[in-house]
Amino acid sequence: MHRIKYFVFVVCIASSNCELRTKLMPAVLPNCPLLPVEKYSQTVVIDINTNTNPELKSCLVKTCGHSVVIINVCGKRYTINMDIDRKSIKTTDYPNIILITKHFTKKTADSGLLKYVVKSLNWSLLYFIVTGQQQYQCLNGTMSTSDMLLLDNIMNSIWHKFKIMRVIVAFPYTCEDKMLVYHGKRPSTDGDCLYDRPVKLINATNKEELLKAIRKSGEKLSENYPIKASIFERYPTSIKDCSNLHYYGHFNLSRSHGYCGLDGIVMNDLITHFNFNLSFPENETCNTYGFAVPGNLSGSLGCIARNELDISFNSRFMTLYSDEHIYYLHYVITDKLCAFVKRTGVIPIWHGAFNVYSPPSWMFIIGVIMIISVIIWGSAIVNKKLTGVKNKSCWYYLYHTLTMTMTGSSPMKQRTLLLMRGSCLAGSVLFLAVYQVSWSVQFTLYNILKKVQFENQLVDPFREVIKNLK
Structure with missing residues (x-):
């Protein structure tokens, strides 16, 4: 069995307000808070208290139900514990952040620790576990108006400073x-x-309903949300010559920074739908695609990794650039597929005997002939019972119908079923006329195989294809 290795990234965090060597007070057992975290992410618990009840941290780990990193911060000393019994997680996921603090005030929004923790984690779940017992008291499930106003002020400071969608206290x-x-x-x-x-x-009290309410609290926030974006000229997907754009539809060039083409249209639709407050930082280094080399990212790739940009609207191939800080949107449309195929060959003359009608037409003609022969055979059986005249076998009547259709003459000399036989005669005239004209075309014209018209024809094993992506 392969051995599983765990890598722990140690973060040293200094704090000057930690009270060391304080007298330990009798522990008050807390009510373990129900924290419905996102299961696809890792959870990081940061404790900035000196004497947090161990049972509180234990119940938090059990509540998470997956990999948990615990960081205890006290002055210049720190300890990190990892719950290695859980399955490993991807480091590129947005982690759930749980901050255990004794005091929850407006200074929290100005904390260097918070700024470091929530950097570029706008879509993480950020929990504050307030362990102080003097403030934010509830009476019958209701908090005082003054406390609610204070909490409203603190939460909006966090919102305006860090733009975190979902914060829970x-x-x-x-x-x-x-x-x-x-x-x-x-x-x-x-x-x-x-x-x-x-x-x-x-x-x-209910985990599913609580998680649903938390997710809902982060919805419908795109209007006026600040987004730092970039777009640069690249023919033909992002261009500034948009004089003929009115032939395709109405387009607001001011929304797309004066660009049209596929990238400009996608950008315009996104801004129109979500109503972002878009800004374009003036940084020339962000106006190229960029490259990813070990230890360095250039162009718009580097600007996104350094949080100088939120999004680059220039389309690019879905390529792995080996950097966990870059996330790509779902593709909207693919570039054109250019395929070079050999010239189609000449259709052999002997194919003309079968190419007169399509396979469904051939099946229809054969089916009609068989139905007519069965009707004539059935009529002969009925006639035998009425007159005693012996009838022929079914194959005889099939041969009779086929001959009458192909040649226009009937081997039967009886004057029976004149209407049916007359219909076969008229059908034979049309059948033979089309057949003869087709043979004339086959001998007089130069016929070639059909050209490739659809992408699924490129997978034909009998067709030699040279493909190239542009």
């Missing part, structure tokens, strides 16, 4: 079975172009 000691989340949006009170986000207390 739990109070295991003072407000059990309740959590604080964002709820909707409102115009900013500070004149900021970005809106404020109200907060509310929700029940935290």
Whole structure:
């Protein structure tokens, strides 16, 4: 069995407000908060308290149900524990962040630790576990108006500073079975172009309903959301000569920074649909595709990895650039596929005997002939019972119908079934006329095989194809 190796990246975090050698007080057993984390991500628990109840951290690890990294911060000392009994995870996933803190104030939004932790993790779940027992008291599941206003102010400071979509605050000691989340949006009170986000207390007793409420709190936030983007000229997907664009549809060039083509159209549709507040940082190094070499990323790739850009609208091939900081959107359309095929060959003359009609037409003609022969045979059986005249076998009548259709003459001398036989005669005239004309065309014209018209024809094993992507 292969041995599984775990790699732990150690982060040294210094803090000056840690109270060392404090007198230990009798522990108060907390109500273990229900934390429905995203299962596809790793969870990082950061404890900045000096005497956090170990049972609280134990229940947090059990609640997560997957790989957990625990970081204890105290002055210049730190310890890191890892729950290695869980399965390994990908380091490229957005981790769930859980911060255990005694005090939750407006200084939290200005914390260097928070700035470091949530860097470029806008879509992570950020939990604050407040262990202080003096503030944010609940009475019958309700918090005082002053505390709610203070929490609203703190949460909006975090929102405007870090743009984190989903932030949850739990109070295991003072407000059990309740959590604080964002709820909707409102115009900013500070004149900021970005809106404020109200907060509310929700029940935290059902894991599925709680996770659903947390996910919903991060929805419908794209309007006026600031996005740093780049787009540069590249023929033919991003161009600035858009004089003929009105032939294809109405297009607002101001939304796409004056660009059209496939990239400009996709960019315009995204901005129109989501209503982002788009900005274009003036950085010439971001106006190229860039390359990925060991230890260095250039162009727009490097700008995205360094958080100078959020998105580059120039289309590119879905290639692995071996850097975990770059994420690609789903493809919208593929580039054209150019294929060079040999000139189609000449159709042999003997094919003309079979190419007069298509296979379905041949099947229809044969089916009609067989039905007519069966009708004549059935009529002969009925006639035998009425007159006693002996009937022929079914094969005889099939031969009779086929001969009558192919040659226009009948081997039967009886004057019976004149209408049926007359129809066969008329059908034979049409059949033979088309057949004769087809043979004339086959001998007089130069016929070649059909050219490739569809992509699925390129997989024909009998067709030699040279393919090239442009």
